[in-house]
Amino acid sequence: MQPIIAIENIQKTYKSGFKALNGVSLTIQPGEIFALLGPNGAGKTTLIGTVCGLVRPSGGRITVDGLDIHDNYREVRQRIGLVPQELAVSMFESVWDTVKFSRGLFGCKPNDDYLAELLKNLSLWEKKDTNIMALSGGMKRRVLIAKALAHEPRVLFLDEPTAGVDVELRRDMWSMIRKLREQGVTIILTTHYIEEAEDMADRIGVISKGEIILVEQKHDLMQQLGKKTLTVHLAEPLDKIPELLANYDISISDDSLSLIYQYSTADQQDGVAPLLEKLASLNIGYQDLSTKQSSLEEIFVSLVAEKVEAAQ
Amino acid sequence: MNGYGIKAIYFFELARTWRTLMQSIASPVLSTSLYFIVFGSAIGSRIVEIDGIGYGAFIIPGLIMLTILTESTSNASFGIYMPKFTGTIYEILSAPVSTLEIVIGYVGAAATKSIILGIIILATARFFVDYSIEHPFWMLGFLVLTSLTFSLLGFLIGIWANSFEQLQIIPMMVITPLTFLGGSFYSITMLPEFWQKVTLLNPVVYLVSGFRWSFYGSADVHVGISLGMIAVFITLFAGIIAWMFKTGYKIKS
Incomplete structure (x- = not known):
């Protein structure tokens, strides 16, 4: 199947000399939700x-639907909708006027029925005659999405769509994104929220320092990202790991007072409960337990470190 | 050609004019009326005729030019600077519109507004002085071409400017003085010979002179030279704008 977007060895060096993209190659398949993660x-x-x-x-x-983005910029841009990270929207216009403007700008015939349906789907219909400056931050973000969809694009870029929005609106947006995918729209979103990628994406790409570090199916990556650490604060020091626990990814802290266990939330067999049962059967007492999940930042750092190590 | 795109930009910009009606139209009309009262009626009645034209009527083309030049420049510059300032320019740059189409939309709207203003001022002048238009089609032609030329200049200033102060600096510090010194309120033949030659370096002289010719059939410089200067300005400004978009100057990173 021809990818909807094919990025081949893209480089970007700013005038300051800063290299923002260093040979990025990536393909996006039609109809998928692709999450691009990165610090x-x-x-x-x-x-x-x-x-x-x-x-x-x-x-x-870069080609979109097989068309070069420079040689065929009109056809390419007609296919793309963009929701930027910042709330960049003309404050003195009404919601209706701004979506009509966007549709016209992208070369589409007026279609008030489509725009009305779009505003209804985004819960903006009641506000259609309201000046944008009078809307809340969350509503302004919906307006940006409506503008991006006003020309019926086949590909939608969402740059940090839920940054700074409340949990309810975030859930609404996820639901809207799923609906768009059902309609055949390809969605590429960037996010800091691992749960956002986990909830919606089909595939996940991780970018760091202008390079794509990995691209994987969500399920595969989640297993890697879903690792947690359990620290068992022991009642008495332990010199060595008992043989019964040899199959566990477990270690003893330097002061011999804690057991540190790395496990995957996805793997039920390696869970916390079986380990605690075994500790009880071994008469190993403990005073407290604490768990910690790696932050996305830590995961990025570890992925980058692995990449550097592999390169050496 | 993305006709819907041009139309969207053009009507968006005109809608801004209606939203700010007092600032856009009422304010220039009021200030021009004050010029007519002060220079035309009060002081003008004590000034002798110039080239056989009463002073009040003589200054009409210059006053219209003064408004058109400043309004075209500020409107077109504001029109493109605001999307840059608010970040909404992302939508224009990611849309399937060419540089030419963007310029037609923004510059066309700014020029339209200036032409409407020019006609309103012309109608307002009728309340203060009596005047005739010898070459009405040429008058309209000069009105349209000058509005377009200075809207192009405004557009490139809007791209160039990094702040509201820079946006204002060219209309206030360059265009207004050049218009005042460009024969808006006097014929350059009234100046000493040396200053007449210096004044010919002022490009606005050719615009005011050509426009006045279309009213009264007399001009400080030949009308062909005036038209030639407009052609030079249009070519120069359009060329700079084309370069700005080609290189992404202050628009794209």
């Missing part, structure tokens, strides 16, 4: 900007 400054927004025509690449090639 601040990793190159997520630059990559999206390059596909959408906001950033001039220093090298490489």
Whole structure:
């Protein structure tokens, strides 16, 4: 199947000399939800900007639906909708006027029925005559989504769509994104929230320092990202790990007063309960338990470190 | 050609004019009326005719030019600077519109507004002085071309500017003085010979002179030279804008 987006060896070096993208290659399949994860400054927004025509690449090639983004910019841009990270929207216009403007700007015939349906789906219909400046932050973000969808794009880029929005609105947006996918829209989103990627994405890509570190199916990656650490604070020091626990990914702390157990939330057999039962059968007493899940930041650091190690 | 795109930009910009009606239209009309009262009626009645034209009527083309030049520049510059300032320019840059289409939308709207203003001022002048238009089609032609030319200048200032102060600096510090010194309120033949030659370096002289010719059939410089200067300005400003979009100057990273 021809990918809807094919990015080949894209480079971007700013005038300051900062290399934002360093040979990024990536393909996105039609109809999938692709989550691009990465720490601040990793190159997520630059990559999206390059596909959408906001950033001039220093090298490489991008095609959308088989069309080169420079040679066929009209056809390509017609197919793409972009929801930017910032709440960049003209404050003095009404909701209705701004979505009509967006539809016209992208070269589409007026279609009030479609726009009315779009606003209803985004719970904006009641506010259609309201000036945007009078809307809440969450509503403004919905307006941005409505503008991006006003010309019926086949690909939708969502750059940090739920940054700074409350939990309820976040859930609403996830539901809306799923509906769009059902309609055949390909969705590429960037996010800091691991749960967002976990909940919605089919595939996940991780970018760091302008390079794609990995691209994996969500299920595979979640197993890797879903690791937790259980610390068992022992009643008495332990010199060595008993043989019954040899199959566990377990270690003893330097002061011999804690057992540190790494396990995967996805794997029920390796869970906490079986370990505690075994400790009880071994008469190993404990005073307290604590668990910790790696933050996304830590996972990025570990992925980058692994990559550097592999390169050496 | 993305006709819907041009139309969207054009009507968006015109809608801004209606939203700010007092600032956009009422304010320039009021200030021009004050010029007519002060220079035309109060002081003008004590000034002798210039080239056989009463002073009040003589300053009409210059006053219209003064408004058109400043309004075209500020409107077009504000029109493109605001999306840059608020970040909404992302939508224009990611849309399937060419540079030419963007310019037609923004510059066309700014020029339209200036033309409407020029016609309103012309109608307002009728309340203060009597005047005739010898070449009405040429008058309209100069009105349209000058509005377009200075809207192009405004557009490129809007791209260039990094702040509201920079946005104002060219209209206030360059265009207004050049218009005042460009024969809006006097004929350059009234100046000493040396200053007449210096004044010819002022490009606005050619615009005011050509426009006045269309009213009264007399001009400080030949009308062909005036048209030639407009052509030079249009080519120059359009060329700079094309370069700005080609290189992404202050628009794309």
